[in-house]
Amino acid sequence: MRRFGMLAAGLVLAAGRLAAQHAGQVEVGAFGSYTRYDATFGLAHKIGGGVRLGYLLGNIVGRPTALPITAPTAAPVCACS
Numbered sequence: 001m002r003r004f005g006m007l008a009a010g011l012v013l014a015a016g017r018l019a020a021q022h023a024g025q026v027e028v029g030a031f032g033s034y035t036r037y038d039a040t041f042g043l044a045h046k047i048g049g050g051v052r053l054g055y056l057l058g059n060i061v062g063r064p065t066a067l068p069i070t071a072p073t074a075a076p077v078c079a080c081s
Contacts, residue, residue, distance in 0.1 A: 023056055023058050025056045026053075027052070030051055031050055043073065
């Protein structure tokens with residue numbers, strides 16, 4: 001347990017000196033999703049995804065945005081009697 005604590009402390013202290021992001025950097029990423037709607041809404045469960053874009057204005061301030069794509073469709077209604 002002591003070894004784990006020393007390793008965690010070392011990683012935290014080293015992370016403060018790393019310069020992973022800088023002004024003018026553009027970040028692009030993709031993501032996937034699965035949405036489960038409540039039965040009250042009458043919508044089918046759907047698979048979706050999207051793209052994330054980000055631009056760092058300075059070394060601390062950035063402007064992220066995301067474009068998610070999920071097209072909900074009405075779930076089939078049971079005409080049971």
